[in-house]
Amino acid sequence: MTTNQELKTWIDQVAGLTQPDKIVWCNGSDSEYRDMVELLKSSGGFIELNPETHPRCYLHRSDPSDVARVEHLTFVCTSDKEEAGPNNNWMAPGEARAKMRELYSGCMAGRTMYVIPYCMGPIDSPLSRCGVEVTDSPYVVANMKLMTRMGDGALRRIEREGTFIKGLHSIGSLDPNRRFIMHFPEDLEIQSFGSGYGGNALLGKKCHALRIASYQARTEGWLAEHMLILGLENPQGETHYVAAAFPSACGKTNLAMLIPPETYKGWKVWTVGDDICWMRIGEDGRMWAINPEAGFFGVAPGTAENTNPNALAMLDHDAIFTNVAVTEDNQPWWEGLDDRVPVTDWRGNPYDPENGPAAHPNSRFTVHMSQCPSYSDQAEAPAGVPISAIVFGGRRERLVPLVMESQSWNHGVLLGAAMASETTAANIDAVGVVRRDPMAMKPFCGYNFADYWAHWLSFSDNSEKLPKIFHVNWFRKDENGKFMWPGFGENMRVLEWIVKRSQGEVECVDTPIGKMPEESGLNLDGIDVPAQTMQALLEVDTNAWVNEISEIGDYLDSFGERTPPAIKAEQARVAAALANS
Numbered sequence: 282m283t284t285n286q287e288l289k290t291w292i293d294q295v296a297g298l299t300q301p302d303k304i305v306w307c308n309g310s311d312s313e314y315r316d317m318v319e320l321l322k323s324s325g326g327f328i329e330l331n332p333e334t335h336p337r338c339y340l341h342r343s344d345p346s347d348v349a350r351v352e353h354l355t356f357v358c359t360s361d362k363e364e365a366g367p368n369n370n371w372m373a374p375g376e377a378r379a380k381m382r383e384l385y386s387g388c389m390a391g392r393t394m395y396v397i398p399y400c401m402g403p404i405d406s407p408l409s410r411c412g413v414e415v416t417d418s419p420y421v422v423a424n425m426k427l428m429t430r431m432g433d434g435a436l437r438r439i440e441r442e443g444t445f446i447k448g449l450h451s452i453g454s455l456d457p458n459r460r461f462i463m464h465f466p467e468d469l470e471i472q473s474f475g476s477g478y479g480g481n482a483l484l485g486k487k488c489h490a491l492r493i494a495s496y497q498a499r500t501e502g503w504l505a506e507h508m509l510i511l512g513l514e515n516p517q518g519e520t521h522y523v524a525a526a527f528p529s530a531c532g533k534t535n536l537a538m539l540i541p542p543e544t545y546k547g548w549k550v551w552t553v554g555d556d557i558c559w560m561r562i563g564e565d566g567r568m569w570a571i572n573p574e575a576g577f578f579g580v581a582p583g584t585a586e587n588t589n590p591n592a593l594a595m596l597d598h599d600a601i602f603t604n605v606a607v608t609e610d611n612q613p614w615w616e617g618l619d620d621r622v623p624v625t626d627w628r629g630n631p632y633d634p635e636n637g638p639a640a641h642p643n644s645r646f647t648v649h650m651s652q653c654p655s656y657s658d659q660a661e662a663p664a665g666v667p668i669s670a671i672v673f674g675g676r677r678e679r680l681v682p683l684v685m686e687s688q689s690w691n692h693g694v695l696l697g698a699a700m701a702s703e704t705t706a707a708n709i710d711a712v713g714v715v716r717r718d719p720m721a722m723k724p725f726c727g728y729n730f731a732d733y734w735a736h737w738l739s740f741s742d743n744s745e746k747l748p749k750i751f752h753v754n755w756f757r758k759d760e761n762g763k764f765m766w767p768g769f770g771e772n773m774r775v776l777e778w779i780v781k782r783s784q785g786e787v788e789c790v791d792t793p794i795g796k797m798p799e800e801s802g803l804n805l806d807g808i809d810v811p812a813q814t815m816q817a818l819l820e821v822d823t824n825a826w827v828n829e830i831s832e833i834g835d836y837l838d839s840f841g842e843r844t845p846p847a848i849k850a851e852q853a854r855v856a857a858a859l860a861n862s
């Protein structure tokens with residue numbers, strides 16, 4: 282158990298409310314994980330995959346109605362509605378607590394309640410934060426073991442520090458009409474009911490490390506972001522770190538594990554994180570970042586030898602697969618993997634293309650970070666890594682160029698705030714609809730976006746050594762609906778430019794919307810993207826941008842009086858530059 286009185290009292294209260302048959306305190310050991318696997322195998326929660334090709338790999342099929350995050354059922358419950366902002370669903374804390382109390386009442390009868398102490402970030406890093414997730418899902422316990430530093434070490438840190446995030450989770454009856462993901466940032470509390478899936482249920486991830494952490498980060502002067510972290514090592518052996526925010530299912534995992542093209546002799550990408558980044562200004566004035574997670578919960582479809590070989594290499598042992606298809610010989614399979622035809626779809630039915638994709642479009646793998654061949658030796662560094670460049674990007678078929686650099690920190694904040702992207706299967710709603718997704722944080726910012734932009738802007742006064750800010754778009758399409766840029770490993774060409782710009786090593790061209798590569802600025806040795814296509818990828822369509830910047834202005838205005846004047850000034854400056862060009 283624990284010596285922390287607050288934790289003890291809370292566990293007693295939760296047990297009194299939910300009425301479990303049994304309470305198990307998780308210690309995070311490997312044997313505990315193996316026990317959990319056995320339990321899941323015997324209950325049908327895990328199906329063992331081919332032990333010869335995929336030793337210790339398991340398939341979990343979630344309820345067909347429970348396959349993604351549920352933004353419409355996710356709430357930020359601050360006492361003041363305005364604090365949550367128009368970017369969040371809001372419910373008064375008292376009302377939300379009453380609703381949840383009713384749902385939780387007796388919900389663990391006949392079940393085991395697991396108490397999971399966890400640490401987000403390296404266990405000895407001053408930047409890390411702890412939480413305790415209480416859950417009735419063994420699947421959540423197994424995933425938390427791979428995704429966080431879980432168990433005794435975290436509990437000791439909680440007892441030492443005396444503070445932790447309280448996360449209560451029950452799968453309930455998986456009824457979508459009785460499903461809520463509630464956040465109480467003022468009380469450092471999360472309450473989740475009715476879903477066993479990913480970000481709804483693994484509370485250390487989006488609920489703690491983004492929604493609650495972003496709220497804390499604002500008052501404490503740091504940033505909690507939906508960003509990958511990578512190190513780019515050049516042939517001279519120097520490594521520069523880049524953090525990049527792309528919306529859900531828009532390429533973070535792939536970029537974080539990039540393998541440079543053959544012509545890039547001596548270059549290497551090291552993976553620090555693929556989804557979440559906590560950063561703060563260090564004593565040297567630079568921005569230092571840690572990955573609060575210990576594993577990857579990555580999108581399966583599209584992962585293949587020619588797109589993300591590093592991911593594929595870590596997925597043939599000790600991994601959990603959720604909602605993928607299976608082949609005749611019981612191997613995991615998803616669209617884009619190879620040309621085999623699976624026999625069973627994600628629901629467990631015989632595969633029939635008439636019923637849609639074999640793997641769910643949001644099917645995922647869970648693996649520990651250490652299995653990644655490009656795992657950075659700095660990923661566990663307590664101080665984190667110094668960030669040289671911040672990159673924003675979205676999934677935009679049209680208009681938005683392959684790469685541009687901001688003219689200043691404040692202009693970079695505008696680039697982030699103005700991000701838009703086509704929605705993906707990572708959320709339960711419609712897919713392929715362009716929406717504003719500032720800093721890729723639309724579903725994850727725990728407070729009013731207007732205040733969040735003000736917080737980002739506040740950094741410009743704090744340091745002269747801030748990272749340079751960039752914007753990228755790998756997803757432009759031609760008139761036949763084909764991607765114009767080859768993407769994946771070839772994104773190295775853009776990364777090289779970004780890092781060289783951040784070091785002041787290459788020239789650029791000024792445009793009204795940002796700084797762009799010179800005509801021969803991107804290294805295109807070894808790929809044949811037609812000159813005309815490259816031109817289109819780097820073109821600034823002034824008329825269309827006049828329209829876009831005006832829509833961005835309307836979007837900023839939709840936050841009313843709280844919108845920081847400095848970001849409006851940036852928008853007005855760009856609008857004027859476009860009008861004069």
Ligand code: GTP
Nearest residue numbers: 529530531532533534535580582583707755768769
């Ligand atoms: P979350 O885990 O949801 O936050 O997603 P993520 O940002 O890590 O996305 P991920 O890297 O898993 O990519 C999602 C999808 O985009 C996959 O199907 C990829 O194959 C595809 N993708 C990634 N990078 C590229 C790229 O450069 N070009 C194209 N065309 N597709 C890409």
Ligand code: SPV
Nearest residue numbers: 350479480486487529707
């Ligand atoms: C995302 O949706 O951005 C994810 C997956 O990374 S989940 O953990 O479900 O939020």
Ligand code: MN
Nearest residue numbers: 507529530556
């Ligand atoms: Mn994500």
